[in-house]
Amino acid sequence: MEITASYTDLYQLTMAQVYFKTKPNGTAVFDYYFRSNPFEGGYAVFAGLENILEILENFTFSPSDIDYLKHHNFEPSFLDYLKGFQFRGTISSCKEGDVVFPNRPILQVEANIIEAQIVETVLLNLLNFQTLIATKASRIRYSAMDKVLLDMGLRRAHATGGYYATRAAIIGGFNSTSNVKAAKDFKVSCSGTMAHSYIQSYEDELEAFRDFAKIRPKQCVLLVDTYNTLKSGLPNAIIVAKEMEVRGERLMGVRLDSGDLAYLAKKARVMLDDADLKYVKIVASNQLDEFVINSLKEQKAPIDIFGVGTNLVTGKPDASLGGVYKLSELNGEPRIKLSENIIKTTLPFKKQVYRMLDESGMFYGADAIALASEEKPTKMVHPFDQTKSLALDRFQQEPLLEKVMERGQRLFVEKSVAEIAQYSKSRLAQLPTEFKRFQNPHIYKVGLSPKLKEERDKLIDTHTR
Amino acid sequence: MEITASYTDLYQLTMAQVYFKTKPNGTAVFDYYFRSNPFEGGYAVFAGLENILEILENFTFSPSDIDYLKHHNFEPSFLDYLKGFQFRGTISSCKEGDVVFPNRPILQVEANIIEAQIVETVLLNLLNFQTLIATKASRIRYSAMDKVLLDMGLRRAHATGGYYATRAAIIGGFNSTSNVKAAKDFKVSCSGTMAHSYIQSYEDELEAFRDFAKIRPKQCVLLVDTYNTLKSGLPNAIIVAKEMEVRGERLMGVRLDSGDLAYLAKKARVMLDDADLKYVKIVASNQLDEFVINSLKEQKAPIDIFGVGTNLVTGKPDASLGGVYKLSELNGEPRIKLSENIIKTTLPFKKQVYRMLDESGMFYGADAIALASEEKPTKMVHPFDQTKSLALDRFQQEPLLEKVMERGQRLFVEKSVAEIAQYSKSRLAQLPTEFKRFQNPHIYKVGLSPKLKEERDKLIDTHTR
Numbered sequence: 001m002e003i004t005a006s007y008t009d010l011y012q013l014t015m016a017q018v019y020f021k022t023k024p025n026g027t028a029v030f031d032y033y034f035r036s037n038p039f040e041g042g043y044a045v046f047a048g049l050e051n052i053l054e055i056l057e058n059f060t061f062s063p064s065d066i067d068y069l070k071h072h073n074f075e076p077s078f079l080d081y082l083k084g085f086q087f088r089g090t091i092s093s094c095k096e097g098d099v100v101f102p103n104r105p106i107l108q109v110e111a112n113i114i115e116a117q118i119v120e121t122v123l124l125n126l127l128n129f130q131t132l133i134a135t136k137a138s139r140i141r142y143s144a145m146d147k148v149l150l151d152m153g154l155r156r157a158h159a160t161g162g163y164y165a166t167r168a169a170i171i172g173g174f175n176s177t178s179n180v181k182a183a184k185d186f187k188v189s190c191s192g193t194m195a196h197s198y199i200q201s202y203e204d205e206l207e208a209f210r211d212f213a214k215i216r217p218k219q220c221v222l223l224v225d226t227y228n229t230l231k232s233g234l235p236n237a238i239i240v241a242k243e244m245e246v247r248g249e250r251l252m253g254v255r256l257d258s259g260d261l262a263y264l265a266k267k268a269r270v271m272l273d274d275a276d277l278k279y280v281k282i283v284a285s286n287q288l289d290e291f292v293i294n295s296l297k298e299q300k301a302p303i304d305i306f307g308v309g310t311n312l313v314t315g316k317p318d319a320s321l322g323g324v325y326k327l328s329e330l331n332g333e334p335r336i337k338l339s340e341n342i343i344k345t346t347l348p349f350k351k352q353v354y355r356m357l358d359e360s361g362m363f364y365g366a367d368a369i370a371l372a373s374e375e376k377p378t379k380m381v382h383p384f385d386q387t388k389s390l391a392l393d394r395f396q397q398e399p400l401l402e403k404v405m406e407r408g409q410r411l412f413v414e415k416s417v418a419e420i421a422q423y424s425k426s427r428l429a430q431l432p433t434e435f436k437r438f439q440n441p442h443i444y445k446v447g448l449s450p451k452l453k454e455e456r457d458k459l460i461d462t463h464t465r
Numbered sequence: 466m467e468i469t470a471s472y473t474d475l476y477q478l479t480m481a482q483v484y485f486k487t488k489p490n491g492t493a494v495f496d497y498y499f500r501s502n503p504f505e506g507g508y509a510v511f512a513g514l515e516n517i518l519e520i521l522e523n524f525t526f527s528p529s530d531i532d533y534l535k536h537h538n539f540e541p542s543f544l545d546y547l548k549g550f551q552f553r554g555t556i557s558s559c560k561e562g563d564v565v566f567p568n569r570p571i572l573q574v575e576a577n578i579i580e581a582q583i584v585e586t587v588l589l590n591l592l593n594f595q596t597l598i599a600t601k602a603s604r605i606r607y608s609a610m611d612k613v614l615l616d617m618g619l620r621r622a623h624a625t626g627g628y629y630a631t632r633a634a635i636i637g638g639f640n641s642t643s644n645v646k647a648a649k650d651f652k653v654s655c656s657g658t659m660a661h662s663y664i665q666s667y668e669d670e671l672e673a674f675r676d677f678a679k680i681r682p683k684q685c686v687l688l689v690d691t692y693n694t695l696k697s698g699l700p701n702a703i704i705v706a707k708e709m710e711v712r713g714e715r716l717m718g719v720r721l722d723s724g725d726l727a728y729l730a731k732k733a734r735v736m737l738d739d740a741d742l743k744y745v746k747i748v749a750s751n752q753l754d755e756f757v758i759n760s761l762k763e764q765k766a767p768i769d770i771f772g773v774g775t776n777l778v779t780g781k782p783d784a785s786l787g788g789v790y791k792l793s794e795l796n797g798e799p800r801i802k803l804s805e806n807i808i809k810t811t812l813p814f815k816k817q818v819y820r821m822l823d824e825s826g827m828f829y830g831a832d833a834i835a836l837a838s839e840e841k842p843t844k845m846v847h848p849f850d851q852t853k854s855l856a857l858d859r860f861q862q863e864p865l866l867e868k869v870m871e872r873g874q875r876l877f878v879e880k881s882v883a884e885i886a887q888y889s890k891s892r893l894a895q896l897p898t899e900f901k902r903f904q905n906p907h908i909y910k911v912g913l914s915p916k917l918k919e920e921r922d923k924l925i926d927t928h929t930r
Contacts, residue, residue, distance in 0.1 A: 001628050009619060009643040011657030018680045068649040073683050124620035154474060155589035156785045161626025162590060163466050178474040184533040192476030197792040200800045215483045218538050227803055227928055259805055310785045319784040320621045320775045327662040335665045338692055340724055463692055
């Protein structure tokens with residue numbers, strides 16, 4: 001399946017036809033943001049931007065897309081417009097890999113309203129998912145500390161979504177993936193061990209290990225739980241490791257994939273050490289996530305490498321990030337959506353977001369949203385509670401939204417996944433640990449400039465009068 | 466991203482290289498099955514087969530795949546083999562759309578062991594996900610009874626996995642999708658309404674409705690909750706509906722997307738009926754799933770069309786189906802994998818599965834697994850509890866696994882998604898309601914022929930002696 005401009009919801013096109021007839025030259029600003037952090041955590045890691053820029057540079061309707069739409073009540077003049085459709089808008093965005101927080105723009109699209117509307121679906125689809133998975137990966141990284149993390153999730157991923165899951169996992173802090181195509185295309189490390197079926201294909205586990213070690217001695221990891229981990233798998237792995245030593249080779253590791261991983265890892269470590277195989281690493285897998293890894297670390301399980309699959313690539317238990325794309329300005333005029341749920345009321349106008357840094361360069365824990373037309377704000381106020389405000393004079397302020405696409409053309413060279421991952425790591429290092437803990441994380445403040453709040457409140461009044 | 470043979474886990478290739486050197490002519494049988502029903506339900510709907518057959522007919526390594534693998538410690542002779550790689554195996558499978566149950570083969574691959582191993586990942590990736598979503602869709606269909614169901618999930622789907630989510634949703638019983646590309650490629654109905662941004666793009670809600678109704682009068686559905694559903698959205702929709710009547714047109718519906726849907730739907734129905742607009746349908750959306758729809762039905766909310774997004778396309782709360790692919794035979798010899806968890810012990814040999822039908826053609830609630838080499842079994846026994854068995858003489862027995870691919874070529878013309886959905890509907894109709902209820906569904910029996918149990922037990926003995 002190739003991503004063309006028919007990768008959208010039908011209603012984007014029905015709305016687009018109305019814009020085409022009534023306001024073909026309207027210029028709209030849309031904000032992308034989410035309303036609460038995934039996983040009940042204290043932050044999210046923004047991912048997917050580079051894919052979006054690449055897709056939008058070439059987002060056109062194929063001839064077969066146009067043929068298809070002919071049968072869906074669209075007018076010939078509008079279909080002619082779609083034939084020449086191109087996204088020629090401007091995008092301002094946080095950097096991919098940055099840590100981001102709820103209810104503040106992460107990305108802004110400024111474009112002809114028809115174009116801005118048609119790209120909504122693909123933008124939400126790729127940013128929501130990759131941000132979810134990069135955040136999950138960063139949490140697993142936080143629990144695993146400096147241990148090696150492998151993505152093994154492709155078989156449990158949501159079909160081809162697994163390709164993007166791998167990309168996001170690396171951005172969030174994973175070291176390597178089993179997914180060959182993703183590793184190749186995104187230029188990230190690829191790794192793998194062996195499956196139970198391989199062992200079963202032999203009458204004898206020892207022979208299976210021997211053949212594997214002979215044919216693929218480099219980065220050889222033996223799976224030891226097919227029959228009995230401690231009585232069969234490990235003793236056989238130790239025999240093969242010793243045989244490898246005679247050939248001047250080294251067994252890289254053994255993999256535990258079932259049973260009590262803490263107990264088995266401790267036993268395995270002792271057996272390996274007793275055989276003078278201190279260099280053989282212990283790899284563990286089987287329904288791991290940040291909480292299981294935390295527990296294994298607490299139990300001092302001597303595991304060197306964690307393989308994570310399902311819980312990583314499906315972003316369990318959330319499985320989705322509810323990012324939205326809301327109109328905030330049209331032809332220079334502010335736009336708002338009200339809601340019975342006050343937190344869902346949108347923010348009008350084009351905006352900038354400023355991050356507060358303390359004297360040591362760490363994030364203080366506050367992002368201020370201001371009108372794009374204002375200077376850096378000296379104060380931020382709570383969006384709804386007028387008793388709460390924060391003076392901003394004492395902080396170094398970093399503007400977060402930068403122009404990354406202009407008239408449909410990207411402004412910077414594409415960043416590699418490795419670069420984005422490196423940036424993400426540096427940004428997570430600036431975020432104090434209170435925001436990273438899993439239980440009741442500290443709440444990062446997101447406030448408005450007094451001017452933005454005033455404009456929003458005026459607009460609410462207009463619509464509720 | 467194009468699916469070529471590098472859409473696999475690296476370990477498939479490292480194992481394949483060992484097979485290539487040690488048993489290049491081995492013939493293996495692998496079983497695809499899952500161990501427990503998704504959503505704590507009583508069944509699953511099998512989906513994804515046609516995609517797999519199409520992919521496997523053309524599953525080759527691209528030149529760039531081979532180049533990439535050159536840098537991963539593979540031997541030149543094996544890389545040459547991969548250059549000419551093709552899947553030439555035989556596949557026996559349940560029909561796509563059938564209802565299936567845990568711990569019995571759904572699909573069997575019989576192929577050269579190298580080929581069978583390399584295709585594992587893509588097969589699990591597509592079957593696990595689509596079976597999960599088709600099952601979820603069938604549950605939502607069960608709760609919605611004869612109402613219309615629309616898939617609106619693309620923006621919250623796992624990137625391009627959303628394309629396959631739509632396909633599976635239709636198989637499981639949805640009527641239509643908002644996903645243009647999926648609707649086009651899978652030849653299913655496409656539909657859509659309007660977004661809040663469209664309403665916001667006007668100063669005035671009434672004008673927004675008017676323009677839409679004029680430009681797109683067919684299947685016009687107005688979104689009524691942007692400002693105030695009962696005070697603004699519905700009164701304005703009624704004005705426009707009356708104006709449409711003057712033009713000889715009919716408003717199709719109004720959409721509720723927030724607030725108390727039961728309360729608002731009842732109020733809306735009264736307002737519409739009082740205005741002589743009984744034909745105007747009520748569409749509801751906002752975080753729906755089978756349980757919310759059940760509750761709305763119980764409250765007699767007069768909703769005609771349900772739009773379902775996130776919970777459908779992400780298969781919440783499960784988010785994954787743990788289907789596995791296990792070696793059961795090699796060169797005619799049985800293969801087994803043991804586990805401390807007895808339920809995870811695999812079944813050896815090539816097998817057939819028989820479904821028991823009662824005199825009225827309904828499913829009795831029992832599938833029997835037998836050796837492929839046996840006749841239809843006259844009795845089935847519990848896999849582990851020797852006190853439990855069932856005589857099968859009185860049933861009509863339907864063999865479920867049929868050959869669908871031979872030497873890498875599919876045997877039947879590709880079935881359309883609509884045909885598969887129709888078949889699934891007929892199979893679900895044969896499944897008694899006790900297996901379909903959400904709370905503690907009746908447990909469908911899966912048993913073994915006495916011969917298969919005997920062979921399995923012999924093999925367990927061999928490996929634990």
